[in-house]
Amino acid sequence: MTNRPLENMSATTKVLDARGLFCPEPVFRTKIEVERMQVGETLTVLADDPNAEEDVSRWVKRNGHELLSLEKKDSALEFQIKKVK
């Protein structure tokens, strides 16, 4: 799945590498990073606990942010998250 617009790629300023961490730590670290960001900025999250797919996606939607893309590369997940509010 890849549908991210090019302008969002260039706006990505932060990467959170949560590989090797077990849920719910990836979603917890995602929350902290998003809280520190400005509206409009994007965050790349890398995670390899399969439970992160549901946890991170759901947290992003419930909190009104935008999941621009979710890609599966080898055993890792790569989320692109845009802070909306």
Add this chain to the structure above:
Amino acid sequence: MAKVVLDAGALDRVGNTPLIKLDSLSNDKVQYFAKLESHNPFGSVKDRAAYWMIKDAEEKGKLKKNHTIIIEPTSGNTGIALTGIASLLGYEVEIVIPEKASEETKKIIAKLGAKLYETSDDLCPKVGAGTDQSIALATSIASSRPDKYYSPNQYANEANFLGHYKGTGPEIWKQTEGKVTHFFTGVGTGGTVTGISTFLKEQNPKLKTIGVQPQQNHLIQGLRNFEESAKPDLFIRREKSVDDWITINNETAFAAVKELFQKESLMVSPSSATVYAAMKKYPIQEGIVVGIFADDGRKFKSLYAQQKVFTEEEFDANLKQAKHLSKIVYLD
């Protein structure tokens, strides 16, 4: 916030808390006593569990000074006790706490030097709410870095039981000159009730232990109602050490906070007042009765104002008149 500088001598003050007579309940045939656990250095019964769990982990080689980080999910006194005692022994502490926990408690833990992780219920809804979120996060942080983190887990740690079996129980036996007949305490992890009761029953098999629980949806920090919360492993191991149960509702507990100040000049916590209310309500014909007062009222100014127990002005005035207030390290 400036970190408090701690005096290593505080560790020598864990345990050996006073037993005071409650004149408002006592009569010719029954004498009632309260064991004031607020006299532990960090202000609560949890100093015992924290001290014993850390010492036990040290003896078993699970901790390395200036390397190991101790992480624990907690919403109250265990966070304060573990942070204070672990800092004195040379370990970093991280506390995972529900964001809804009282601001007073969070401030004390931060002041004592722990890193705080606050969890919210939307993080991972499948694990549950409140402390269950904190337990999940603490477990995940520790399990992905086993060389760096150690989680004592007070709900299953045998050292929590032993602290009371070898400490509080013998203290009560000695302080009552072996005459104690009834023992009351609230139940959270089960360490206090099973540890003390097991020891006292070995000395006097006729001793009766009464577990005190709050109502469901209660406001009593530190206690559990087992109809709505799971029984911890530590409690289940020696469940039979409790002979009888009594349930106290929020209203009765808060009324007891007020009564204890008016009749005994004691400023107590909601959980201590719950134990007092249980001692008052439970019929006893004759004997020597001991109740555990797990901490005092000093962290509950905002709760008491909210529950209309004392206004903030009354609270401050009462503290000046209160008897048996202990020296607490973080209040120096």
